[in-house]
Amino acid sequence: VIVQAVRGHLKKDSQNRTLLKTLAELYTYDKNYSSALEIYLTLRHKDAFQLIHKHNLFSSIKDKIVLLMDFDSEIKKVVEELEDRPELQHVYLHKLFRRDHRKGQRYHEKQISLYAEYDRPNLLPFLRDSIHCPLEKALEICQQRNFVEETVYLLSRMGNSRSALKMITQELQDVDKAIEFAKEQDDGELWEDLILYSIDKPPFITGLLNNIGTHVDPILLIHRIKEGMEIPNLRDSLVKILQDYNLQILLREGCKKILVADSLSLLKKMHRTQMKGVLVDEENICESCLSPVLPSDAAKPFSVVVFHCRHMFHKECLPVPSMSSPAQFCNICSAKHRGPGSAILEMKK
Numbered sequence: 001v002i003v004q005a006v007r008g009h010l011k012k013d014s015q016n017r018t019l020l021k022t023l024a025e026l027y028t029y030d031k032n033y034s035s036a037l038e039i040y041l042t043l044r045h046k047d048a049f050q051l052i053h054k055h056n057l058f059s060s061i062k063d064k065i066v067l068l069m070d071f072d073s074e075i076k077k078v079v080e081e082l083e084d085r086p087e088l089q090h091v092y093l094h095k096l097f098r099r100d101h102r103k104g105q106r107y108h109e110k111q112i113s114l115y116a117e118y119d120r121p122n123l124l125p126f127l128r129d130s131i132h133c134p135l136e137k138a139l140e141i142c143q144q145r146n147f148v149e150e151t152v153y154l155l156s157r158m159g160n161s162r163s164a165l166k167m168i169t170q171e172l173q174d175v176d177k178a179i180e181f182a183k184e185q186d187d188g189e190l191w192e193d194l195i196l197y198s199i200d201k202p203p204f205i206t207g208l209l210n211n212i213g214t215h216v217d218p219i220l221l222i223h224r225i226k227e228g229m230e231i232p233n234l235r236d237s238l239v240k241i242l243q244d245y246n247l248q249i250l251l252r253e254g255c256k257k258i259l260v261a262d263s264l265s266l267l268k269k270m271h272r273t274q275m276k277g278v279l280v281d282e283e284n285i286c287e288s289c290l291s292p293v294l295p296s297d298a299a300k301p302f303s304v305v306v307f308h309c310r311h312m313f314h315k316e317c318l319p320v321p322s323m324s325s326p327a328q329f330c331n332i333c334s335a336k337h338r339g340p341g342s343a344i345l346e347m348k349k
Contacts, residue, residue: 020039021039027039075096075107078092079107086114086117086118089114090111090115090119093110093114094114097129101129101131105132108130109134111126112126112134112138113141116147120147123142127150127154135157135158138154139155139158148171152164152167152168152181161181162189162193164181165190166193168181175198176207179207179208182194195208195216195221199224200226200229202230202232205221205231206231206233206234208221209222209231209237209241210237210240274308278306280293280304286312286313286314287312287330287331288313288317288318288331291314302314303315303316307329307330307333308330309330309332311330311333313330313331318331
């Protein structure tokens, strides 16, 4: 009756903490611990874990782990309280990691063992997403448990790509995965290792012939095939190599045509720009002596050199061309390594 009365008041004021705490205590008195725990977790009440331990409610909190996420400032406390139930500790830390990779980062090393023990399918995604996970520790655990895919990833991430490829070929014996790994690493030495390993294994040779064309010259592989070796679907593989090669030729020719057309278009544009006239008046100055390029006396003879960069000089202010350097260049742009080209106009009078 009392419980019903309190619930009736909560319908009018559902956020009243006093009423919620009272209802939780009534549920506890009635031994309805699951309902009491849910209220305590919602309130983030300090008695929540006391209730869990006192009445062994660990099985009840598995579906209420999300409520523990709200104990943001008490992550350490939650982890410590769940120390005796590592499977629940894992569920909590996993959901915490999914919500925010930065929260609980101090527990990432601990999570490696938890994932390995209780949730291997999520171990590899965790290793990929965590930047606080100690790679050496993770590698040690994965090698102890013979987790090949995880070990391959860790070896690759630590820069030991050749050992990773060796595991794929020898442990997994998966030619497609080995080829995909070599493509991702884009390392010529890895392709060489893969060819050496595959040369006496017909299924591997077939896989390489079907996929190697765009990354390594297939002739390097074909020349190493032993005479008399039977290779499955060899004819189809060779046809595919020729088709891929023809496609590459077509793509290169197409790219060459586009490049030539663009170069010609830009050359014409540059030529039109350079053919335009340049206005020279009494406001322009010589970039060398800083005096006006045009004399104040219009009757006085003068000689002005204008470059493509639009810098102007009196001809006598420029170095005299020599046998080794017959062309004239803008002193300013040459000093700045802009490569302005030769003069476009010389005005004389």
